[in-house]
Amino acid sequence: MSKLIGRVLATEKAPTTMDEFNFWTNSDMKLHAFDIVKVEHIEGSFTFGVIENISHITDAQSFLTNFISSDFGDVNIDEPTLRVGMNYAKAKVSFNNKNLYTPVHNNAKVYLASADEITMALGLDRVENPLVCGSLRMYEGTEDEVILPVNLNSKFILGPEGAHLNISGISGLAAKTSYAMFLMKAIQDQYLAAEKDDSVAFVIFNVKGRDLMAIDRPNDFATDPPGEKERTYKEYKNLGLTTEPFKNVTYYIPYSAPNSAKQSTYLSKDDVENYIAAKQLKKFKYVYADDKENIEMMFADVDDPAQTMESIISKIIDKDDRDFGNLETWHEFMEKVSEKATKGGAGDKGDISILSWRKFKRVVRKALQDDMFANAVKPANNECRLADELKHIRANEVRVIDIAKLPEDKQAFVFGDVVRTIYNLKLGEYDDEIGVQPPTRIVIFIDELNKYASKEVPKTSPILREILDVTERGRSLGVILFAAEQFRSAIHDRVTGNCATHAYGRTNSIETSTRDYSSLPATYKNMLTRLEQGEYLVQNPVFRSLLKITFPKPIYRQFK
Amino acid sequence: MSDRERIKVMRIIEKETGGKSYKAHKYSLDDSERPSVDYGNSEIIWKRRAETTVHRNYVNLGPLAKRLASMDDQILSYFLDGSRRVFKVDDIAYAKSGGRSVIYPVIAGQIGVGCCRRINKRIEPAKYKREYVLAMPDVADADGKPGFWPATAKKLNECEELKRLGIEFTTILPYKTSQADDKKFVDRATACVQDRMIEREKELVAELVREGRLNQNNYLVKDGSLEYRPTKEDKADRAKYLKFKNNYNYVIGVSKNFNPEVCEDINGKPNPGYIAELPLYHRTPVAEYENPMLGDIKFAVWYVRLRDKSRTRTPFDGILKIEKILVTEEENEVGIDSELVDLLSAYIINERNPVCYGADLRWANHIYPIYLTESFIKSKYLNAESFLNLF
Numbered sequence: 044m045s046k047l048i049g050r051v052l053a054t055e056k057a058p059t060t061m062d063e064f065n066f067w068t069n070s071d072m073k074l075h076a077f078d079i080v081k082v083e084h085i086e087g088s089f090t091f092g093v094i095e096n097i098s099h100i101t102d103a104q105s106f107l108t109n110f111i112s113s114d115f116g117d118v119n120i121d122e123p124t125l126r127v128g129m130n131y132a133k134a135k136v137s138f139n140n141k142n143l144y145t146p147v148h149n150n151a152k153v154y155l156a157s158a159d160e161i162t163m164a165l166g167l168d169r170v171e172n173p174l175v176c177g178s179l180r181m182y183e184g185t186e187d188e189v190i191l192p193v194n195l196n197s198k199f200i201l202g203p204e205g206a207h208l209n210i211s212g213i214s215g216l217a218a219k220t221s222y223a224m225f226l227m228k229a230i231q232d233q234y235l236a237a238e239k240d241d242s243v244a245f246v247i248f249n250v251k252g253r254d255l256m257a258i259d260r261p262n263d264f265a266t267d268p269p270g271e272k273e274r275t276y277k278e279y280k281n282l283g284l285t286t287e288p289f290k291n292v293t294y295y296i297p298y299s300a301p302n303s304a305k306q307s308t309y310l311s312k313d314d315v316e317n318y319i320a321a322k323q324l325k326k327f328k329y330v331y332a333d334d335k336e337n338i339e340m341m342f343a344d345v346d347d348p349a350q351t352m353e354s355i356i357s358k359i360i361d362k363d364d365r366d367f368g369n370l371e372t373w374h375e376f377m378e379k380v381s382e383k384a385t386k387g388g389a390g391d392k393g394d395i396s397i398l399s400w401r402k403f404k405r406v407v408r409k410a411l412q413d414d415m416f417a418n419a420v421k422p423a424n425n426e427c428r429l430a431d432e433l434k435h436i437r438a439n440e441v442r443v444i445d446i447a448k449l450p451e452d453k454q455a456f457v458f459g460d461v462v463r464t465i466y467n468l469k470l471g472e473y474d475d476e477i478g479v480q481p482p483t484r485i486v487i488f489i490d491e492l493n494k495y496a497s498k499e500v501p502k503t504s505p506i507l508r509e510i511l512d513v514t515e516r517g518r519s520l521g522v523i524l525f526a527a528e529q530f531r532s533a534i535h536d537r538v539t540g541n542c543a544t545h546a547y548g549r550t551n552s553i554e555t556s557t558r559d560y561s562s563l564p565a566t567y568k569n570m571l572t573r574l575e576q577g578e579y580l581v582q583n584p585v586f587r588s589l590l591k592i593t594f595p596k597p598i599y600r601q602f603k
Numbered sequence: 604m605s606d607r608e609r610i611k612v613m614r615i616i617e618k619e620t621g622g623k624s625y626k627a628h629k630y631s632l633d634d635s636e637r638p639s640v641d642y643g644n645s646e647i648i649w650k651r652r653a654e655t656t657v658h659r660n661y662v663n664l665g666p667l668a669k670r671l672a673s674m675d676d677q678i679l680s681y682f683l684d685g686s687r688r689v690f691k692v693d694d695i696a697y698a699k700s701g702g703r704s705v706i707y708p709v710i711a712g713q714i715g716v717g718c719c720r721r722i723n724k725r726i727e728p729a730k731y732k733r734e735y736v737l738a739m740p741d742v743a744d745a746d747g748k749p750g751f752w753p754a755t756a757k758k759l760n761e762c763e764e765l766k767r768l769g770i771e772f773t774t775i776l777p778y779k780t781s782q783a784d785d786k787k788f789v790d791r792a793t794a795c796v797q798d799r800m801i802e803r804e805k806e807l808v809a810e811l812v813r814e815g816r817l818n819q820n821n822y823l824v825k826d827g828s829l830e831y832r833p834t835k836e837d838k839a840d841r842a843k844y845l846k847f848k849n850n851y852n853y854v855i856g857v858s859k860n861f862n863p864e865v866c867e868d869i870n871g872k873p874n875p876g877y878i879a880e881l882p883l884y885h886r887t888p889v890a891e892y893e894n895p896m897l898g899d900i901k902f903a904v905w906y907v908r909l910r911d912k913s914r915t916r917t918p919f920d921g922i923l924k925i926e927k928i929l930v931t932e933e934e935n936e937v938g939i940d941s942e943l944v945d946l947l948s949a950y951i952i953n954e955r956n957p958v959c960y961g962a963d964l965r966w967a968n969h970i971y972p973i974y975l976t977e978s979f980i981k982s983k984y985l986n987a988e989s990f991l992n993l994f
Contacts, residue, residue: 114955115914122957123724125724
């Protein structure tokens, strides 16, 4: 039987409406924002509301009344009678089980809702293609606490109905990567378990330390308190997931010369050797002949208003170009560029000014100073070209690309290359090649999206262009972007605008005061600044309102 | 049912009393509550000092009040108040000798009396009574036969409209129309309703006393003067009556308004200044008085200042008049125990907080539990519009 907790208030100044209502409760009643309550309504129906705010009032007419009540400001005075006070909560109408959205009546009974009712009120009972995205906790800290798994419609996150996920929140406190990994784990679990018409694979970028470089190894919970493992496993089981880490994982690290002191990855030498022995790791290289088309990725952050860089790049990738058509190595390429940039040299002709060539040279020379720009790939030494590898991605595979130790411009280069390859793969450009069997959907996960798609990125940036292509057309092609960033307000509007699912983690009040959050009620904004690690507000077209969810700790190995 | 078919109260009154209703403007007679000096009842006779210790000056209770507050203990548990709302609902004409007729006002009143109990610093309703009454000119009873008014009230209550609303007029109070003094008819009628309310208050006090809810750990604080009146039944059994009387030990009356003229100084001269000068958290010595209207009962009365004079509008704001009945033989002879007076006064002083500043102009003289009891009673009134619409 539902617990009666209060009655609806409707007055001249604070009427109940189709959208919201107020109700009073006992001042000691523990309720939280996002808790669902049930209200008796006409024709035996029930209206459900989501609590937005709770206020406490007393009969004191003004602050002065309270001040006078302490003998005009004696802080030690205790009153023999407690002032009459009450709590009233403001709730947003979310659902009526008979579709009767007339305002609820004054003094109508307000109850706590049962697990089934909450599911119904939030519209979670009718979610098709359910994909678990976390669990929901109601009436936290009371004897009536309810914990429910929350499912969203996978067609609204992986397409074709809606696609892309955007996660925002402060580093560390929001656990953005963990949440993205949790969702991908849920997706992989689901696709591994069931025969489906479609299939999915993942391309994940490791941008920090070794964070995602052991996602197929179980979490040992070494730094957690005892019992944490069992607790976490139980949570996974309750959500209908396995307790195993990712399957079919391959890692890619940038190539570095064996004799070089500089390492291109945070993995230890032993780890690298172990992975290689298990045939799970390859070192990627860029070869001039095949990768010259990606040179433009080096210019993602360079302003090019007169499009001179663009004309240089199109000259370079032109196969019939007199100067660049026959080059084979990065070295030859640099020589040619130097030649063009030398005053009075053989190249000082044509319509591109020497100053432009010099600018081009500056950028390219800096970018190419890395072992991964090489002359040839030796497959026997576990070397590869990323594009070649990604072309052959298959269903349920996970490819982790380690760019953590690369400088920013090279990170952008690799990311741009990968996005372009995946996009072209799904466009069908490589369909003629042998062994190309792409899954119907490929999820790309990138942290620090602000580096590539912030509002400040030059409009000419080829990477921004790739990202916009993915977010705007990827839904139908099957290229899905899972992106995370600290500050959502910094991200290009066309990118966030095209994401069907948004997860808001803990953030600060400067961020919540921006326009991107203006649609949220003030209480929710404040709540965003208080969220615990592992708590998210999730927005998805199938949910009737924002949901506050939690998710369990990562199931794969953690590096602290 | 259309409006025309509805039979209003005044139509029945008209019919039953043979008067002529003038369908006059209906309005409330209550003025807003404001601080006032009650020039009251001059019939009170002051007698001697009435406490065991003879104080010649004000008694400082500040330290005792502070000590009690820190102990977080309480003996003031019940709070009682009565309230009434009066409306002039019509003018009605009755024939007089010589073929002329005189117009009299008809007054309707809502009376509420209630009692709240304090448990763990929270106020909860304990008892509540409400009634609707009418005040009519006595000449409306043409025959002057006993039982006329109850019969008329009964007729009234049979009316469909009242039944539908679940409203019942408990009685019709006749007010005097003879030209003995210069009081207006409206005031006389209002006084009838007021008397009725006091009557109900007394009943409620007696009820609490009879139920034995009051004892040395649970005092009743009654708003206003203490009227002590046992019923005939109470007096019938002597043992019961003694017990009843004894239970009045645990009732005190606390008045916001009082007549400072009545207070006498050490020399037995009326001296309002003596009260006005009362320092903060002090009490006056206890005096004894008798009210011939209430029989042979003696009252002890004293004054306590709750609020600093510099914080209030007039020197009489912030002073409460406290009354207690002298119950035992001993009390009647040597007066009330001074220690008890100090204790009760100190508890009353601690009631100074919280205040209802902003909500009630009389905040300086109100104590919060009484204020809440009053608010509780008022919240139960039928709203004025609905009430007036009955007539």
